[in-house]
Amino acid sequence: MLYPTATDAALGSHKWGAGLTGLVLQQQHGWTYGILANHVWSYGGEGEYPNLSNTYLQPFIGFTWPDTTSLTFNLESSYNWKGQQWTVPMNLVVGHLFRMGTQPISIQFGGRYYASRPDSSAGWGVRLAFVFLFPK
Numbered sequence: 494m495l496y497p498t499a500t501d502a503a504l505g506s507h508k509w510g511a512g513l514t515g516l517v518l519q520q521q522h523g524w525t526y527g528i529l530a531n532h533v534w535s536y537g538g539e540g541e542y543p544n545l546s547n548t549y550l551q552p553f554i555g556f557t558w559p560d561t562t563s564l565t566f567n568l569e570s571s572y573n574w575k576g577q578q579w580t581v582p583m584n585l586v587v588g589h590l591f592r593m594g595t596q597p598i599s600i601q602f603g604g605r606y607y608a609s610r611p612d613s614s615a616g617w618g619v620r621l622a623f624v625f626l627f628p629k
Contacts, residue, residue, distance in 0.1 A: 507539040
């Protein structure tokens with residue numbers, strides 16, 4: 494589902510949307526690889542904004558060592574069928590799982606390069622993430 498929650502036109506579509514999502518994933522011997530894909534079509538929203546038909550493809554491969562350090566490469570590709578525009582950021586991220594007291598936390602840091610992008614967007618980026626895990 495796509496909800497029109499953006500407070501600025503540059504940050505969102507101002508459209509309601511829905512679509513399908515699928516994931517194929519395999520894990521073995523420290524390796525994780527697969528693909529996440531979805532497609533969203535708009536079905537309502539503010540009329541002055543264009544309708545949407547967007548595909549998202551995220552192939553990924555990563556390796557996790559026994560000490561919980563990981564290295565992951567992925568693409569976060571999106572295609573705007575209405576605007577006929579690809580955006581293809583490539584990400585290389587290193588992460589490590591540790592505990593703060595009893596709380597498991599994954600810290601991740603990496604770089605991003607845009608292999609394809611709209612002319613007005615950035616060509617590279619940096620990502621820093623802290624992920625708090627809540628296992629059963």
